[in-house]
Structure formats: structure tokens, C-alpha cells
Amino acid sequence: MAEALAARPQYPLEGLVAGSAQVQITPAAPASRLALRARPDAVAPLSKALAVKLPQKPKTSARGTAAKTKSRQALWLGPDEWLVIDTDGADLMAACQPATGTFSAVDVSNRNTAIIVSGAAAEAVISSGCPQDLSLKAFPVGACARTLLGKTEIVLLREEEDVFRVECWRSFSAYAFAFLAEAARDPMV
Amino acid sequence: MLQIYCPYCKEERPELEFRHAGEAHIARPADMKSISDEEFEGYFFIRSNPKGIAFERWRHVHGCGRFFNAARDTVSDKFITTYEAGEPKPDAAELAAKSGEADK
Numbered sequence: 001m002a003e004a005l006a007a008r009p010q011y012p013l014e015g016l017v018a019g020s021a022q023v024q025i026t027p028a029a030p031a032s033r034l035a036l037r038a039r040p041d042a043v044a045p046l047s048k049a050l051a052v053k054l055p056q057k058p059k060t061s062a063r064g065t066a067a068k069t070k071s072r073q074a075l076w077l078g079p080d081e082w083l084v085i086d087t088d089g090a091d092l093m094a095a096c097q098p099a100t101g102t103f104s105a106v107d108v109s110n111r112n113t114a115i116i117v118s119g120a121a122a123e124a125v126i127s128s129g130c131p132q133d134l135s136l137k138a139f140p141v142g143a144c145a146r147t148l149l150g151k152t153e154i155v156l157l158r159e160e161e162d163v164f165r166v167e168c169w170r171s172f173s174a175y176a177f178a179f180l181a182e183a184a185r186d187p188m189v
Numbered sequence: 190m191l192q193i194y195c196p197y198c199k200e201e202r203p204e205l206e207f208r209h210a211g212e213a214h215i216a217r218p219a220d221m222k223s224i225s226d227e228e229f230e231g232y233f234f235i236r237s238n239p240k241g242i243a244f245e246r247w248r249h250v251h252g253c254g255r256f257f258n259a260a261r262d263t264v265s266d267k268f269i270t271t272y273e274a275g276e277p278k279p280d281a282a283e284l285a286a287k288s289g290e291a292d293k
Contacts, residue, residue: 058198058253078253079197131190131203145198148205148251 009110013173018181022121022189025180027173028114028165034084034092035106036074042101049099050074050092054082061144061157075144075157083108083155083167112155113170115177118163124187126156126164129179136161150179191266193247196273197255210246212236213258214278240264242281242288247271260284 013027038046038054047053051069055062055076064072071088086092089109096105117125123134129150133139144157152175155167168176192201218224218232237243243263248256259271260279269288270279 058200078255081254131205146252146254153251 007110010170011113012170013113013115013177016177018177019119019184020121020187023117023119023125023184023187025125025177025184026116026118027177028116029087030089030109031085031087031114032089032092032109033086033107033112033167034082034096035108036082036084036096036103037080038082038103039080039101042099042103045099045101046096046103049096050084051095052084059139059143059145061142073157075155077144077146077155085114085167111169112167113173115166115168115173115180116163117166117180118160120162121184121187121189122162122164124189125180125183126166128183128187130154130156132156134158149176152176152179191268193259193268194271195249195252195255196257196271197253198249202249202252206249206251208248208250210248210256213244213246242269242285244278244281246274262288 009030011027011030016027018025036046043054050072051066052064052072052074053062054074058076061073061075064070072084072086072090075083075085077083084092093105093107126149127134130147132145132147139158141158141160144155146153146155148154149166149168152168152172154176157165157167159165166176166180191204193204193207194201215232218228240263243261245259245261246256247259256274257271258274258276260269261267262269267288269284272279
């Protein structure tokens with residue numbers, strides 16, 4: 001009998017490290033992710049079902065408050081679009097099942113991968129390829145945006161003052177990682 | 190680099206995140222079958238290309254992903270205003286007067 005073939009996730013950045021004394025660049029642990037588009041009528045039910053209040057303000061993110069959903073974040077990407085990330089790998093598709101209203105949820109856990117850039121020079125390293133103003137005033141802790149890094153599109157999230165999460169498509173991750181590693185050699189701090 | 194105000198993100202973002210998407214306020218004929226070839230040509234191919242204030246569609250493609258409209262001066266390349274898709278077209282003469290004042 002033929003063996004059932006299941007797609008296995010790939011982690012192209014596994015084991016890579018880069019950086020310097022001022023900045024560390026490491027692949028993030030696998031996480032589950034949801035690309036969410038929702039009409040206004042579905043926002044409240046989805047927030048309840050996912051136990052994360054979907055942010056309404058541009059460039060903001062929200063984190064789950066319950067003990068079970070502390071690892072869960074919702075990132076505002078557009079007026080009706082969010083990226084939900086759960087670093088514990090919870091089944092987000094199942095979580096949003098009970099929600100009512102008009103919405104679309106797509107599991108993109110393995111489409112995206114993430115790179116954590118941390119350290120005193122983190123902002124400078126990302127700024128070498130990202131055209132946005134990343135100063136704390138313009139891009140505070142918790143701010144997130146879809147933007148560019150070099151030639152590739154990323155979703156940038158500032159987790160702490162000197163910790164950034166760079167979400168990129170898995171197939172672009174080798175480029176994004178190499179770009180950051182190169183930038184870390186001589187950051188403009 | 191130009192800074193373009195995205196009416197959905199509600200702040201100025203760098204030009205690299207945006208893509209131009211042609212002339213704005215071109216209404217698609219409601220009944221395509223009944224219009225003449227000349228009318229179709231006008232709708233499909235003929236664009237105004239003015240010197241001065243031009244109304245354009247832009248898309249915040251590497252940001253919120255939304256299309257919006259912008260009034261831009263084709264002489265100075267300055268964005269005079271941007272507004273959400275679906276909003277009425279602002280008056281060109283008024284905008285020209287406003288941008289003239291701002292330059293002084």
C-alpha cells in the first residue's frame with residue numbers, strides 16, 4: 001500500500017546564528033500563525049474566540065491576557081487584516097471555529113518564519129534595510145507594520161525596546177537572514 | 190525619498206512601500222455592451238495627463254495593502270492630499286490655491 005505523504009514543515013534557518021557584541025540575530029522558534037481578514041461584524045466574536053482583542057488602531061498589536069493565551073499576539077496589518085501569532089503553537093484554526101460573522105482565516109504557520117533581532121544595535125541593523133522610522137517615538141514597543149527589508153516584504157514587530165521580531169515568508173528567509181547578518185557587521189548606531 | 194500619507198495607516202510612510210495605480214475617478218461604464226467603440230476607447234485608453242494637479246490611485250502595497258486616491262502636483266511632484274477610496278474628488282482649483290499658499 002502506498003504511504004500517505006504529508007507535507008513536512010521546513011525550517012531553513014534552523015541552527016543559524018549571526019550577530020556581534022551589539023546585536024544577536026537568531027531564528028525564532030516555530031509558531032502557529034493565522035492570516036485573518038474580518039468584516040466589522042466578526043471582529044468582536046473573533047476577539048472572544050481567540051481570546052485576544054484584535055487591535056483597531058493602525059500599527060498596533062495586542063497580546064492575550066489569559067494564562068493560556070499569553071503567548072498569542074494579534075498584529076494590525078490593515079483596516080480589516082490581522083496576523084495572529086501563537087508562539088506556543090496552539091491550534092488557531094480550531095480556536096476561531098466558534099466565531100460568527102464574515103471572516104476568512106488562513107493557516108500560514110509554515111508560510112512565514114521569523115527572525116529575532118535583539119541587542120543595543122537591533123534598531124540600527126533593521127534600519128539598514130527598512131525605510132520606516134524605527135525610533136522609539138515613531139515605533140514604540142508593541143508597534144507592528146508590514147514593510148520592507150531590503151528587497152523582501154516583512155512584518156516587523158517591536159517586542160521590547162531592543163528586541164524586534166522580523167516575520168518573513170519562509171522562502172525569503174535565507175535572504176532576510178543574510179541581509180541582517182551582513183548589516184550587523186557594521187551597524188550605524 | 191517621498192513621504193506619502195496613507196489615509197488608512199493614518200501616518201506618513203516612505204515611498205518604497207507604495208505603488209502607483211493609474212488615474213483616479215475613472216468610472217467603469219455600467220452597461221459595457223451598449224457603449225460605442227469611441228466611448229470604450231475613452232474609458233479604457235484615454236487619460237488626462239495634466240500639467241499641475243493630477244488625481245491618482247495609489248496602493249500601499251507593502252503596508253496595509255489598501256488602494257487610496259491622491260492629488261499630486263505633476264510639476265513639483267508634491268502630494269497635496271490623499272484620501273480614502275470612494276470619497277468624492279476634491280476640487281482641483283481649491284487644492285491648487287491651497288498648495289500655492291503652502292509654498293509661500
